[in-house]
Amino acid sequence: MRCDNSGMLVEMNVPLRAYNAFGIVARAQTLVRVASEADLAAILADPALAAAPKFVLGGGSNIVLTGDVRALVLKVEIMGRRVVEETERAWIVEAGAGENWHAFVAWTLAQGCPGLENLALIPGTVGASPVQNIGAYGVELQDRFEALDAIDLATGRAFTLNAAQCAFGYRDSVFKHVAAELSDFGLAGRALITRVRLRLPKAWKPVVGYLDLERKQAETGIAAPTARQIFDWICEIRRHKLPDPQVIGNAGSFFKNPTVTPEQCADIIGREPRVVHYPMADGSIKLAAGWLIDACGWKGKSVGNAGVYEKQALVLVNRGGAENPATGGEVMTLARAIQTSVYERFGIRLEPEPVVV
Structure with missing residues (x-):
């Protein structure tokens, strides 16, 4: 750890486990916290820091670290x-x-x-x-x-x-x-x-066109929910379906829901009538990636200490806990195996959502 002439704190060899939602063990060779535009100006005025490759880090909820980060990590902490x-x-x-x-x-x-x-x-x-x-x-x-x-x-x-x-x-x-x-x-x-x-x-209208929200309406008998009721429903739904990163390391939905043409969708329905799909405004069809992964038998399976969440196949999790956490390599090996399975069965290439570092 050192301070430059502007008083800016430059941290060296910083553990990043607490800064990525997967809880993967890795380190930043150099890290500087950016709490204001002035902080960033000071960084860019420092010849050594300005010349370094840079990696912007926010909440770390959408990254997979596959090793230590050699680039200068800019930890964004601008509030307000x-x-x-x-x-x-x-x-x-x-x-x-x-x-x-x-x-x-x-x-x-x-x-x-x-x-x-x-x-x-x-x-x-x-x-x-x-x-x-x-x-x-x-x-x-x-x-x-x-x-x-x-x-x-x-x-x-x-x-x-x-x-x-x-x-x-x-x-x-x-x-x-x-x-x-x-x-x-x-x-x-x-x-x-x-x-x-x-x-x-100000002309607010509730958006409740998803099955989970329609079920909440039916359960509660509320035909015209307020924004606060929808907020509470979605929090309840997500907490039921998705693991808390503070308890089980994960990056949320790991794959994008793929879109296909109506003809491609009809072909898949012909082979897999239960496939979950949603028509889009542009005429394409969105398929539920979680359903595709589940259909290939991955729910609950693991590669090393990386696994597929038991309640939602779209979420990959760190099963190793504090003692023996999954590595970024294990997470990506699992992800590639899932991609291969889905492609071989459905002819669809799943695209990961997280940034792989």
Whole structure:
């Protein structure tokens, strides 16, 4: 550990187990905490730190560490929540990139600003939400997105992006793509998000088109739930289905739900009539990756100390606990075996959601 001339704390050989939701043992060769834009400016003003390759770390909920991280780890800890603006039609709310996402969702409801309740209990930080274009139960971040602020890690220049500039797709954005040339607008590894703003319409309507939510309506007899009721339902559903990373290491849903053409879906239904599928607005069909994995017999199976969660085949977990945690290599060996099984049976290539480091 050392301080540079600006007083910035540079930590060396830092254990990362507590900073990744899988609980994988790894270390950062060098780590600096970014609590403000000024902190990042100080980092980029340091010749040695500015020249180093960089890895931006938020809540660590969507990464698989396969070894020690040699790049300079920028641990994002920018905080703050506020209602930026209120118009006749919407509230604009903002959060620092280091804020916990679920806590931010709960805060917006407490402010009387509904609209994010379907995204409750998604792990990670606010800054990671546009990178992944997080989504659940019929709502994606892009549906509520206003703008974000970020800083170019090469030049130190601050910039703002709107939804179109973020190039949102299914669990995708410009931040997940590498620019082939300097003129290309791929921002993977090139930017650090500092703040995110969301637009929450005052003309609120409940989004309850998913089977789990329809069951909750039937169980409770509530035909027109409030935003708070939907928030509570989704928290209950997710806690029942998904393991708590504080108890069992995991990165949430490990694979994206694949999309196929109606013809491909019809072919699969012909062979597997029970396949879970959802028609999309663009005419494609989304298949439930968890169902495909379960159909291949993986639920509850393990490779070393990495396993498939017993209640949800879409989630890979660290079965080793504190004494003998799974390695990133075991997690990826399991993931590749699952991909092979699903491809051999269904002809579909599953794509992982987490970033492999």
